[in-house]
Amino acid sequence: MTFLGLATAGALLLSACSGSSPAGGSTGAANKEFTYLSFAENTSIKDTFTSLSTGSCSTAEADAKLKVDNTPQAAYDQSIQLKAGQMDLPSIFASGNSPQIAKDIESSGALVDIGAELSDMGLEDAIIPAAKSTIEALYDGKVYVLPTEFNVEGIWYNKQLFAANGIEVPATWDDLVAAADTLSAAGVQPFSADGQDGWPLTRLVGNYIYRSLGPDALAKVADGSAKLTDSEYVEAAQKVADLGAKGYFGPSVNSIDYMTAVNQFLSGDAAMFYMGSWILGNFNDPEANKIGNDNIGFMPFPAVEGGAGSADQLAANVGVPLAMSKSRYDDGAKQWLECIAKNFGAQSLKDQGVITGFKVDGDVGEVPALTQSVQDQIATTTQTVLWFEALFTPKASTTSQTNASLLVTGGVSPEQFMETVQADLDAG
Numbered sequence: 519m520t521f522l523g524l525a526t527a528g529a530l531l532l533s534a535c536s537g538s539s540p541a542g543g544s545t546g547a548a549n550k551e552f553t554y555l556s557f558a559e560n561t562s563i564k565d566t567f568t569s570l571s572t573g574s575c576s577t578a579e580a581d582a583k584l585k586v587d588n589t590p591q592a593a594y595d596q597s598i599q600l601k602a603g604q605m606d607l608p609s610i611f612a613s614g615n616s617p618q619i620a621k622d623i624e625s626s627g628a629l630v631d632i633g634a635e636l637s638d639m640g641l642e643d644a645i646i647p648a649a650k651s652t653i654e655a656l657y658d659g660k661v662y663v664l665p666t667e668f669n670v671e672g673i674w675y676n677k678q679l680f681a682a683n684g685i686e687v688p689a690t691w692d693d694l695v696a697a698a699d700t701l702s703a704a705g706v707q708p709f710s711a712d713g714q715d716g717w718p719l720t721r722l723v724g725n726y727i728y729r730s731l732g733p734d735a736l737a738k739v740a741d742g743s744a745k746l747t748d749s750e751y752v753e754a755a756q757k758v759a760d761l762g763a764k765g766y767f768g769p770s771v772n773s774i775d776y777m778t779a780v781n782q783f784l785s786g787d788a789a790m791f792y793m794g795s796w797i798l799g800n801f802n803d804p805e806a807n808k809i810g811n812d813n814i815g816f817m818p819f820p821a822v823e824g825g826a827g828s829a830d831q832l833a834a835n836v837g838v839p840l841a842m843s844k845s846r847y848d849d850g851a852k853q854w855l856e857c858i859a860k861n862f863g864a865q866s867l868k869d870q871g872v873i874t875g876f877k878v879d880g881d882v883g884e885v886p887a888l889t890q891s892v893q894d895q896i897a898t899t900t901q902t903v904l905w906f907e908a909l910f911t912p913k914a915s916t917t918s919q920t921n922a923s924l925l926v927t928g929g930v931s932p933e934q935f936m937e938t939v940q941a942d943l944d945a946g
Contacts, residue, residue: 552582552854553608553846555598557591560612560838563666564588566866574865575857582609582850595619602628607843609851613663616912617656620841624662630842633661635852636859644859648899649875652834655737655904664858665875666866667837669794670896671721671905672818674801676809679706679789687815689829691726691757691822698766701789709761710788711926712779713771716919717907718792719758719926724906725819725833726754732826733903739943740909746936746943755925755932762926772923784808792819794835795873795892802871802886811888816895827903832895834902836875914942 556564564586571579587608589597595614601607602623613620623629636644645653649665657663673694675687680697683704688694698708712718727735731750738744744751761767768774768788780800783791786809791797800806801814821829842851863876868883873893885893907915918939924930930938 550582550850551585552578552610552850553585553587555601555608555611556586556588557594557612557838558588559591562866562870562872563612563838563840566666566862566869569865569869570857570861574861575854578850578853578857581853582848591615599623602626605845607845609846610664610840610842610854613839613841616915617908618912620663620839621657623841624657624660628844629662630844630847630855631660631662632664632842632855635855636661639856639859641856641859644877645875646877646896648832648834648896648902649836651900652836652875652902652904653839655902656836656839656908663836663839663841664862665836666840666862667796667835668873668875668896669796669835669837670892670899670902671725671792671794671833671835672816673820674783674791674793674797675815675817676783676786676789677813677815678809679786680815687817688820690820691729694820695761698761698764698790702764702766707768707782707788708766708790709768710774710779710782710791711767711771712774712776713767713923713926714773714775716922717905718779719767719771719922720906720918721792721833722758722761722819723754723925724904726757726822727751727906728831728833728903729819729822729827729829730754730825733831733901735827736904736906736909746940747933752932752936755935759925759928759932759935763928767926772927781806796837798873798886798889798892799871801888811886814888816888816892818895830899831901831903832899833905834899835905835908910939911943911946913945914939917942 554564554567567584567586571584594612598611598614598619607628636642645665649668650661653661653663653665679701683700685697685700688697701708724736730753739746762771779791780797782788784800784807801811818829818832842855859876863874863878864880864882866872866874867878867885871889873889873896907918910918921930921935921938925932925935
């Protein structure tokens with residue numbers, strides 16, 4: 519599961535956490551427990567930790583026994599903020615539905631500087647460069663979370679439909695629009711998209727901005743040096759609205775939910791599908807995938823001709839990032855961190871088929887070819903970009919995603935769309 523700009527609870531005052539432990543963590547006796555607090559809906563991280571506790575991390579387990587607790591995702595942010603205010607954070611925990619949650623907690627000095635700890639252990643390369651770039655972009659240049667997933671985003675395409683219509687993989691936005699024109703003229707729906715949730719459509723707006731204006735374009739909006747209502751930002755909303763005006767997302771895109779969009783693509787009813795690599799689980803399911811894995815290709819969001827960005831800068835996120843509590847960072851937690859850094863990536867890929875932000879060492883068995891191709895692309899990526907709402911306030915994120923389907927169906931103009939979201943950003 520990923521950050522999708524979900525609304526978060528109001529921030530609680532965290533000043534009570536300040537100075538809750540020495541800079542080096544707990545100096546008392548070992549807690550004898552390594553507590554992990556998770557979203558109740560996410561079981562893959564828990565399962566990987568459990569496998570590690572009886573295998574590669576059995577030595578850490580002997581010193582600090584793994585204990586797993588969970589909280590429903592909808593109530594998680596308020597819960598973790600409350601624990602922070604009460605100086606009762608667990609050893610390791612999902613950092614929240616939005617990057618801002620961890621930022622608020624970290625501002626009180628309550629989190630372990632994971633980057634510094636890994637460096638001290640000689641494990642500075644345990645987090646792959648692309649994942650580190652994403653974490654630093656999310657958390658103001660700091661590394662105080664662990665990347666339990668590493669999802670790159672881009673456009674998946676149906677190779678047979680491309681070949682049948684003489685389409686080469688688009689390198690530029692103009693190429694992409696031309697491909698969509700050709701497909702539509704042949705009676706093929708160009709794109710499958712989840713308009714009901716909105717974020718797959720706003721991802722297109724954000725990617726166009728990054729390709730056109732460069733990888734810092736939305737950071738400038740966040741710090742107030744640029745606005746979404748500036749003409750060069752409105753252009754991105756216009757380009758995506760133009761695709762909708764041509765009907766390239768299919769009829770009634772506003773009523774299409776996530777799984778319906780997935781099934782449209784995997785049934786061969788649409789030629790392209792913008793989505794993150796978490797979708798590989800669906801692609802690797804032979805019952806769900808009617809077109810076959812060998813028939814699916816992946817391309818980064820294409821370049822904008824003359825733009826300041828590059829197609830090499832993959833859009834990415836780190837799934838459910840994990841933070842660690844400084845007050846519980848004893849010898850047992852330190853052993854666990856070292857073992858997680860060395861082994862989580864391989865264990866997760868082997869057991870769950872999940873690509874993480876960790877370097878993978880050792881035998882992980884047979885990896886599906888499509889998964890391997892994405893891994894190979896990640897391995898060559900050193901700089902990433904975020905998604906449209908990554909640096910927005912919760913209210914602005916909700917407004918953006920709620921109005922996305924209206925943008926592509928003509929319910930709001932590109933100018934109105936950007937004005938509405940910017941108004942929420944200005945309100946703070």
